[in-house]
Structures are given as structure tokens and as C-alpha cells.
Amino acid sequence: MKKNKQKTSPSKKHCAVKNAYVKSAVKSAKNAAKHLSAPKIKNKPADSSSIKKHAKPACEPEVPNKITKIPAAGVKEKDREKENALLDFFKPVKSFLRKTCVIPHLIRLWAIKRTSAAKAEKKIDAHLEIKQRVLSLNPVFVKFIAFVPLLGGATSFKNGILLSCAMIINVVLLNLLLIPVYKFIPAKYRAAVLFALSGIVITPVYAAAKYLVPSVAAGCGIYLPLIAVFAPVLTERKYFGKPRGIMKTAFCAFFNGIGFAAATLLFSFAREIITNGSVYDRPLPYLASIKFKFAAYPAGAFILLAAFAALFRKISGYKGDERDGEK
């Protein structure tokens, strides 16, 4: 049995099936045309002597090939003749269609196209699911894409809220900016242009944060503008140039940002409780006396991130990766 089959895309399979049916239809049409043009000779006699044996006597009447219908009671002869005439008219057409089998092929092709399009749409809609992006495809704890702002900036819940908002705004605006421009960027310069566009988006966000919440922005330090480095990685380019692309792209980017936000808020919440025994600068009962400053340091941040990553892997049912040496 072949275990490692190369999976072909549904569009390629569909094209292969379509081509096969079209070829067979053309072949059978050609054969049908040959049969229709040539006279039918069944049971060719081998010798002239056998012809004489099988020859019909001239006195016997000819038996007609078609079976005549028994006239139903009350049906007029003229109507019966009309019916027979119509049947006789459509008989060759019917036999041609039956032989070429075009209509069943066309119906089959239409059904395949409809089901594959429906399947493709279902796949697209499935990717917009927020649950996947928050849990099993979380960009921080599962994909390890954008964990640097968490490590350095998410030292308190307030910082976490600011980082989450900045990332969501940056990712959504970057995706929307990319839609008209993406096709015209050569592949060689795409990374540089994405980075530059992300910088253009983060600059007003950073300035607004410094103006509106200066203490929280100062607490985040260099990790707030560093969001510009990770926003291009969270962009979704699947729906560029497709119907309802703008809405789907915006929603996709928003849900990616929600995944980052969920991770940031969870991480900053846990980190503030462990470090200060408080949430949003408000001390919690019983926990305010238990402070473990280790979580505020880089070592604590690394270990806390690893713990959360392991927890999310356990929740999503991670069974190992080939790169880790296990299947």
C-alpha cells in the first residue's frame, strides 16, 4: 500500500477528472458517428452456401422489426400516429446521445464542480474560526511568532492591554493597506516593503499611546514599537484578489490580533499576580502578601512563557513534531 501519497490540490484533481471525461466523450462520439454512417451487418455469413441456407423464402411475409403498440381503449388513431412519428424522429437522436453519453458526463462534471467549490468555501470559512486562532493556532504560545513584546513589555495587565490594542490595530491596518499594493511588489522586496508599511502604521499608534497613556507607554519601553516587527508575520494573504476579499482579510487579521491579545492578556495577568499580587494595580486579597519578584526578571519571563506554551500544547493535543525527533 502506498502510505506517503503526494496529495494533489482539489482544483488539479477536478481538472484531471474533467479532462478524462471530455476525452472519453469525444472518443465515444467519434465511434458513434462511425457506427451511424456504416450499415449494420449482423452475423456475416462465412460462405455463399450458408447464405442460401439462411435465405428467407420469398413467399413468407416480412416481419416488421418494431413492435407495434396495442392501441389503448379510447386513443384515436391519429394521435397514435403522431406519437409514433415523434418517437421515430427522436430515435436516432436518442441513440446518438446514449452512445456519446454527453449529458451524464456534463451532469457529473457539474456535480463535481459544485461539491469542490462548496468544500473550498467551507475550508475558507473554517479558517475564520476564532477558537482555532486563540487555542490551537495561537501565534504566541503555539506558533511562537510574536513572543518578544510579551517577554519584555507585558510586565503588568495595563501594559498587556496596551500591547494587545496596538497589535490588533497594526495588523488590521497593515492587511488593509496591503490589499491594493501586494500584487505590484516584486517577490524579492516583499519582506522589506511589508516591514516599511508596518513601520508606517505603528508610528501614529506609538505616538498616540505616548500622548494618551504616557506612563503605560513608558512602561512598555522599546517593546511597543517592536510590534512593527511581528505584525507582518501575522498578516493573511489568502483572500487577496478573491470575492469579499476585503471583509475576509480584515476579519482574518482581526482574529489573528485577537489570538495575540488573548495570549498577552493571559501572560500579563499571570505575571502581575505572581510579581506584585495585584491586577491592574489593585492588590488582591490573600495574594498581595505573596510576591515572587522572579517573574519580573527575564529568567522568570522565559520560564513563564515556556510554561504557558506547554499548557496550550497540552490543550490542543500536541503529539510531537518531526523536528523535535518525535512523531
Place this chain on the structure above:
Amino acid sequence: MNSAQFSSIMVSAILVQNLVIIYMLCDKNLFKALAAPSTAAVFGCCVTFWTTFASMLAWLADSFILKPYSIEWLSPVVFIIIIAALEIAAEAVISRIFPQKEKLAHRFLTGSAFGSAVFGLVLLNVEVNMRGFFGAAFYGLCAGIGYLAALFIIYSALGRLKFSSPPTVFKGIPIALVTTGIISLAFMGFSNISISYW
């Protein structure tokens, strides 16, 4: 600037303010580069190159454009454009000199230039703008050397883990993060080291 100032910058960039271990500017590309010592060395050298030249150009832009015209709020986009332009120029030069290695060079150059280390260092360098042009360039160079040293230390530590069997959920990047956290505990001992100069 005298030799004592340069030594102080070197010690702070490599040990006290290490980009990877203290500032945590280590993204997924760093852990990918640790797959083999050759890739880690090439990646570290690329980062050193970017940190040096980006620091120089960023200091010039900050001193002659941003501060005189009071447009420091534009610093993120200006620094990002500087890094992107440097990357495109470097790629063009390398594709001319080594055309057969264009794809490999593109992967390494984009992965190292558009990571958190280079942009983070440029922002840090500008925050503490008391070093001057040569000070900023030397700080960038030493930060890159510190990045290489951190890569070497983490690679050695992860090499010992190959013979151990952590739980399945910790395999790969999580155990590398735990290792880096333990190494950063050791580096916290360097936190109060400074070389005084006058």
C-alpha cells in the same frame, strides 16, 4: 572617547545589556538558526553587520534630522526605512558578487535584518544618545558580538539536552526558552558591573 569608555561600552553591550539574554530580543529565527553551528554563526554575523551599520545610520538620522526638527515621534518609521534600505542594498551587492547563492543570502539577510534584535538595538542606542557617532557604532558592533556569544552559549546548552528526554509538550522551543531563562539567571550576576572612566 578614550579606551576606558570603549571598554565600558564593550562590557555593557556584551554582558550587562546582552540583547538576547537580558533584553530578550530573541525571536523564532534565532531558535531556527540554532539547528546547526554553521547557520548559527552565519546568522550571528549577519546580525552583527546590521546592528553596526544600522546604529551608525540611525544615529546620523536622529542627530541631524529628527532632533533638530523636533520630529522624534517619527523615529520608528525612519529607523525601519533605514534598515529596509540597508537590507535591499546588501542583497543587491551579494547577488552581484555571488549570484548562485542569491536565494540562501536572501533567507539569511531578511531573517536577520527584519528581526527584533536589530530594530530593538537601534531604539536602545538612540535612547541613550550620549556616546556620539563612534560610540554608537561601537555599541552596535559589541551588541552584535554579544548576540553571537549568546547564540554560542544557548547552542552549547541545547546540545546537552539532545541526550535528555523532556516531556513531549516541552520539546523544541519551550525547553529552549527554559534553558535561556536559566542562562539569564547567570547573566544577572553581571548586572552591576561597570568600568568607571574619567
